[in-house]
Amino acid sequence: MLNSPDFNSGDQIPAERELSELLGISRVTVRKIITELIDEGVLERRGNQGTWLVDTAIERPLQPALGISKILELNGAVPSSQLIYFHISAASARIARLLHIEEGDPLVMLKRLRLADGHPFCIETSYLPQARVAGLSADMLEKEGSLYRLLAERYAIHDVYDEGTIRAAAMSEEEHQLLQAKPESPALVYRGVIYDSQHQPIEYLVSVNHPQRVAFRINGGLKEVNLHAGT
Template structure:
């Protein structure tokens, strides 16, 4: 095989799948912009790949600007240069009503798990403590526009169930009425990121299109974290508007 043929040969399917799995890990809630990623040896074990393949994948992502190497300090997710806080926290239902759209949602899953080191740090709980994980597809006039994953300390919502959430319709209303958690506000970041296969399918987005991803911690009036939220927003159906320091999400009817 000639040199030119080697250069134009398409990557193997197994290699592309490995790249996809690595990106899904890096875009998971356990990582944020500016975080250091696991060492090559750990990634090899996590992905069941050879050291050579992992090094090649990391080199590609460095070249593409997803990662950066810092000498002998390791490899890091590229830090977002500008962070704009989005507050106050406002329920999706209320936001859509203000935009003249009819809100609805689909509960993708609801279960109790244990907090990873990152989630524990964000929620000010111990690693391994129970957290309620909720994933919901949010719709405006029947069209999906964002996929939200919430992590709540189980100790703050000890009896919260999927049935209660679906009956109430609004998580924040349920927090206020049942758990007396009111006057919540959020601090978070917004950045463009690649979507995984599930996100593309659920949001009915065009293949390879990026998403607007909001990651934020929701606090109560005593400044205690009550929720870590990851919101993956359809790039053509959601616009984040900032006005006079008060921010809200525009999700126009589509």
């Protein structure tokens, strides 16, 4: 649950009673899990204020946003992707706040495995307000290939930029399998909000990156990604 898009570093987690009801387990078990996560440095208690996800010490903004297809072209690699799912869902309170929409508003949610020269290097999950991308479908996305090119050509959304964070995080079993990563290896996880030229948020993005195949480089405020597809 803590690895879902609803939680980020520095967020407060629900109280034990609420977690017990939400997860369908006893408060004793919840308390044990929380204690273990505190011992691991994932959570911290703040006196009577509750329990919080440990805040990231350093956040490095990445600008501007570049579509994966464009990044791969710059790196001399051939891009491809596999659409894992595409569906409409209601915005949670946190996603709604990030995208400046109302809780419960419809979201287009899509998850893709991205490949460079046939090698998987990241899993991207995008959340877009349906009102901004009316009519967007899985068929359109698979035919076009590039989400940002589709946004520009069909929805006149240009000159996007992003604000986000990168941190190391454990991968799920599914993520290990999709990325063909070594067991128990961590991932570089980017979470960010993508804005249009009018400074309006158009996407919340979670990108789980292969630790050996992706390196993020900060260079004069511009985001560059080195891809080592052969490793």
